[in-house]
Amino acid sequence: MLKRILVCAGLLLALASQAQVLEPARLVSVPLDKKVKVGDIVELVFKADIDKTWYIYSVGFDADCGPIPMTITLDKGAGFELVDGVVAIHDKAKHDKIFDCDVRTFEGTGEFRQKVKILAPSVTIKGAYEGQVCSEVEGKCVLFDGDVSFTIQAEGKAIAMPSADDKKKEDPKQSVSAAAPPTNSTPTVIVPQPTVTIDTVHEVATNTQAAATNYAEIKGPTLDTALVQEDPARQSFLGFFILAFVAGLAALLTPCVFPMIPMTVSFFTQGRSKGQALLYGFFIIFIYTLIGAAIAPLMGPETANHLSTEWIPNLIFFIVFIVFGLSFLGLFEIALPGTLINKVDTQAEKGGFIGIFFMAFTLVLVSFSCTGPLVGSILVSSAGGEFLKPIVGMFAFSLAFAIPFTLFAFFPGWLNAMPKSGGWLNSVKVVLGFIEIALAFKFLSIADQAFHWRILDREINIAIWIVIVTLIGLYLMKAFRLPGDTGKDVEDKRVSVPRLTLAIIAFTFVVYLIPGMVGAPLKALAGYLPPAYTHDFDLAAATRSSKPNQICDEPKYSEFLHLPHNISGYFDYKQAIACARQQGKPLFIDFTGHGCTNCREMEATVWPDAQVLRKLKENFVVVALYVDDKTELPETEWYTSQYDQKVKKTIGKQNADLQIKNLNNNAQPFYVLVGLDERVLVSPYGYNKNPEEFAKFLEAGEKKFAELYKK
Known part of the structure; x- marks a missing residue:
């Protein structure tokens, strides 16, 4: 006592x-x-x-x-x-x-x-x-x-x-x-x-x-179409055409698309005609439009996601980029056999058609991991039966997407017209080859994350980039030569001002990368690198992390799925909505993906904002639903989708089905705020890297939640 x-x-x-x-x-x-x-x-x-x-x-x-x-x-x-x-x-x-x-x-x-x-x-x-x-x-x-x-x-x-x-x-x-x-x-x-x-x-x-x-029964988020604040321009085909065209131009700036331009130049510097260059652009438009009008109704909008995250296509893309990179470095030349060239000369229509179509189709496939989120809404609309509008939208998107490739194909002399004396043109190819090899690891990283192989964690990827960019800087400073370097430029040890400028840029980039080895966020490269949670050697975590928010119970799948910035949350919708009901808070749903470049950029540039991060931690229950995760669930959890009548066996398939079926959308990132009765509170939020706008989105959800549930 x-x-x-x-x-x-x-x-x-x-x-x-x-x-x-x-x-x-x-x-x-x-x-x-x-x-x-x-x-x-x-x-x-x-x-x-x-x-x-x-x-x-x-x-x-x-x-x-x-x-x-x-x-x-x-x-x-x-x-x-x-x-x-x-x-x-x-x-x-x-x-x-x-x-x-x-x-x-x-x-x-x-x-x-x-x-x-x-x-x-x-x-x-x-x-x-x-x-x-x-x-x-x-x-x-x-x-x-x-x-x-x-x-x-x-x-x-x-x-x-x-x-x-x-x-x-x-x-x-x-x-x-x-x-x-x-x-x-x-x-x-x-x-x-x-x-x-x-x-x-x-x-x-x-x-x-x-x-x-x-609210005992859990059915999934319910979206009132009146909440979706569409741009008035979307109400007309002209407005929809313009918006889709702008999206196509934006897709050119993604890391999966831009490296394909030198590959196009290489292909069309081998005696191709201008008519074939135009045909190349036509095939790009044709393939995208065909996907929007035909493939989506047959196979569903998950097809693009499947191509961008399955290990086989990504491994193929990785090998393709490595092969082209080594070719630019001078290891070998990619050229058609002489007999095939002669056959193309005699049967130009047949041979050119096949080769150009294959080149266009390869571009479409490789670019899907970055263009998929931009065309996701069009694919969903096509699968839902609205046929003409998706064709118009996909045509506009692919038209903008095809223009620069067609121009480079139409005028390959733009590269060849550069002065050839001194061999500096080969130096351009070598630098492009190093860049091709560096970006190749993005495709390997996507498959690595989707299947949780953990063979290419963040610090390994950064280390590879540091070595490659250092080699670029040393090459520009003429520290070593490669097989394609010939002529007087090899003997002349002097470095021109343009080469020196590019070398300074390369070494500066290396200096920027080095802190990333110990956990620096490297926000400018957020869309290119594996997520921060894959970083094993993170000395900076203690200084940048804040106290995690409290959740209800141990999240499912937390042994291999993670949230950024020390946010505690869930990776299963049912578990998350149950916790939201118990805590009396709105649910913040993050539809994301391992291969989603824009998702990583949002997490690196918007989520760390002090106001945004505070709201996410204090005022919401957070759930990240990965639509491309390949983890297979127990057979007892499989189900047949009411949307496409296919059996959903993996975490990613079920999350993608939830987004498509309940919200009529399959683009990522896609942020949704849900109340206790699973009604969507405000218009969902997409890819917009303005922290103030994102904070307003969260505030609007909080206000609506208070009106509905805290009277």
Whole structure:
């Protein structure tokens, strides 16, 4: 007893000395969700939510040894009677060094159960709990308490309460003793489904019970079309054409497309005609338009995503870029056999058609990992049956996309027209070859992330780039020569001003890359590098990370999926919406992908904004849904999509199906704010790297959520 007094006194002093009220643990009652009959013995379930590094004391140990066990006290009622005492489910034994005694504890989450016999058709059970939560890391212990209640409706007539002759006179309170015997078994009685807990104890606990009761079924986010704020220009074919054309121009600046331009130059410097150059541009437009009008209705909008994330096509793209890079370095020449050239001369129409079509088709396939998000909405529209508008949009997109390739193909002399004396033209090819090899690793990285191979983590990719760019700088400074370097320029050791300028740029870029080896974010390259969570050697993490936000329970798939900037969240929609309901917060859905370049840019440039990051951590429950993850789920979780009638077996397929079916969109990044009833709160947000606009998007969602659920 003396120990107990000392513990309480110490706790009171600790609480009095702290200006901040700590609530590291909560306990809530879980509503029953099954039919009950009068006379049934049911279990009341109490769930505990405990902050990281903290633990609560359970039941079933000597209450006089010092720590305060959990006590749940239920008010005496006429409609029920207690059966046995409170039990803890799967708590852990621990030797308390401070009090030198054996105790039982919970970390993270905990569960207590109490059997009661139902004696009336309508029963209200109220009570309170008291416990102690401690942290060896914080060096603190805190007392916590709160109220619990159950409302039970049962079938049947009331049963008379036991008389005083049948049992001893009861105390005004039916107290569940802290010294009740522990058990780790789960009795086969009527047990409600587990739920996750919330951040606050009193007011939010009541809201939590209402949310769990009113929104028990999870169907997926529901988008009201009135929320989608479309540009008026989209309402006409001309406006839609212009927007799609601009999207095509933007696609040229992506890292998957720009490196293809020198490959085009190489292909069309081998005696191709201007007519073939025009045919090349036509095939680009034809293939994209065909995808929008024919492939999407047949195979669904996931086709582009499949091509951009499957390991086989990405490995092929990786090899193609390596081969072209080595060719530019002078290892070998890519040229058609002489017999085939002669055949092309005699059968120009047939041979040119096949070769040019293959070149155009390769460009379309390789560029999909970056162009897919831009054409995603058009693909969804085509799959939904709106045929003419997708054709117009895809035609406009591909027209803008094809123009520079056609011009380079039409005028390959633009490169050859440069002065040939001194061999500097070969130097241009060598530099392009190094760039081709460096960018080739992006395709290998996409497959590596989608399948979680972890063979090309962030620091390995950065190291490869440092070596390649250093070689570019040394080559420009004439530190070494390659087989294609001939003529007087090789003997002349002087470095021209343009070469020196380019070398300075290369070495400056190397200096910029070096801090990335120890965890620097390298925001300018966010779309080109693997995500920061793949970085194993991160010395900068401690200085840039902030305290993670609190979530309800351990996220599924967190062993291989991660959120940036020390944000704690989920990777499964059902788990996330359940936590949002328990915490009484809106849900922030991030439809993302391992191969999504724009997603990485948003995470690197927008999410770190102080206002944005604070809101994401404090005011939302965050879930990242990877649409291209290849992890196969257990067969029991497979289902056939109502959208395309295909079986969805992987995490990515199911997330993509959720986005397409419920939100009529398959572009990433795609950000959606959802309320407790799964209604989308405001118009979704896409790729826009303006932190202020993103913050306004979050604020609008918070305001709408407050109007709907916090009246």
